[in-house]
Amino acid sequence: MKAAIQVKGLRKQYNQHEAVKGISFTVEEGSLFAFLGANGAGKSTTIEILCTLLKKSSGTVNINGYTLDASQGNAEIRKSIGVVFQQSLLDDRLTVRENIWHRGKMYGLSKKELATNYQFVSSYLRLEDIEQKKYGTLSGGQKRRADIARALIHRPAILFLDEPTTGLDPQTRQFVWQTIKQLQAETNMTVFLTTHYMEEAAMAHHVVVLRQGEIVAEGTPDALKTAYAYDQMELVFHHTDEGKQWLMQHNISYSEKQGIFTVRVESTLHALELLKQAEPLLASFEVIKGTMDDVFIHIMEQGGAA
Numbered sequence: 001m002k003a004a005i006q007v008k009g010l011r012k013q014y015n016q017h018e019a020v021k022g023i024s025f026t027v028e029e030g031s032l033f034a035f036l037g038a039n040g041a042g043k044s045t046t047i048e049i050l051c052t053l054l055k056k057s058s059g060t061v062n063i064n065g066y067t068l069d070a071s072q073g074n075a076e077i078r079k080s081i082g083v084v085f086q087q088s089l090l091d092d093r094l095t096v097r098e099n100i101w102h103r104g105k106m107y108g109l110s111k112k113e114l115a116t117n118y119q120f121v122s123s124y125l126r127l128e129d130i131e132q133k134k135y136g137t138l139s140g141g142q143k144r145r146a147d148i149a150r151a152l153i154h155r156p157a158i159l160f161l162d163e164p165t166t167g168l169d170p171q172t173r174q175f176v177w178q179t180i181k182q183l184q185a186e187t188n189m190t191v192f193l194t195t196h197y198m199e200e201a202a203m204a205h206h207v208v209v210l211r212q213g214e215i216v217a218e219g220t221p222d223a224l225k226t227a228y229a230y231d232q233m234e235l236v237f238h239h240t241d242e243g244k245q246w247l248m249q250h251n252i253s254y255s256e257k258q259g260i261f262t263v264r265v266e267s268t269l270h271a272l273e274l275l276k277q278a279e280p281l282l283a284s285f286e287v288i289k290g291t292m293d294d295v296f297i298h299i300m301e302q303g304g305a306a
């Protein structure tokens with residue numbers, strides 16, 4: 001697999017404070033990459049460096065085959081990337097179409113290229129109903145569609161999304177995600193995402209977790225779940241007291257709420273063994289799979305192994 005982004009030993013120092021402490025990672029071409037971390041972990045600093053908006057202190061960054069180097073202007077990198085930040089960059093007084101055309105011209109697209117690319121972004125982002133409206137009059141969800149269209153007008157190889165769905169209603173979040181996934185599947189675009197929604201991170205091909213400027217865990221969502229989350233089982237007994245006694249006799253730790261006992265299980269096989277043993281006493285049970293939320297909380301509380 002080809003690397004769309006390669007970062008080696010990246011550091012960023014703000015006066016006395018080292019916000020990014022020598023991180024290295026690779027983003028594969030055509031993949032969905034999720035960059036996670038609590039507030040202040042260094043996500044925005046890293047993303048701004050990759051997008052050529054902030055100077056690194058040291059380390060090497062390669063984007064779409066081009067080496068990041070402020071002294072060379074980074075024009076090729078800028079052409080390779082589209083960026084959707086939390087704050088919009090569009091002009092409130094212009095219509096959506098004017099905003100996007102204006103952006104396309106800044107990239108030096110010809111009229112013909114602009115028309116073709118506009119058609120492309122408009123069909124993905126369903127701009128027909130908002131293209132003649134002034135950006136300042138749009139709802140939050142409509143604005144986000146226009147923001148993403150703006151980032152895509154020059155057909156970049158890599159799309160950076162900094163918390164793209166924060167503050168959006170569930171329906172718009174779903175639309176944004178469908179669009180991103182469809183774009184990826186149909187155009188092999190690489191997507192670099194930061195998010196606070198763990199269910200979004202669970203859709204990524206690769207996840208990197210940052211804490212205080214360092215990578216503390218990385219892998220596929222499944223590998224991270226295996227390492228940092230665990231499955232649980234909820235048990236309901238015919239007779240609560242009997243069940244409680246059975247758990248204590250078998251040295252099984254549990255928590256109880258209104259007659260539902262929650263126990264931790266190491267694997268599905270372990271759950272099966274427990275169920276077999278407890279079967280005569282059981283009224284019902286449910287296995288609850290570990291989530292990316294568990295992964296994040298575990299890593300932030302206890303730290304992970306990079």
Ligand SMILES: Nc1ncnc2c1ncn2[C@@H]1O[C@H](COP(=O)(O)OP(=O)(O)OP(=O)(O)O)[C@@H](O)[C@H]1O
Pocket residue numbers: 014017019037038039040041042043044045046
């Ligand atoms: N311009 C700056 N000058 C000094 N320190 C800064 C500057 N920008 C960020 N920092 C510090 O660097 C650290 C990393 O900040 P950064 O914004 O990159 O984190 P983040 O992971 O993006 O957080 P959030 O999720 O809140 O956006 C923080 O301790 C922050 O206070």
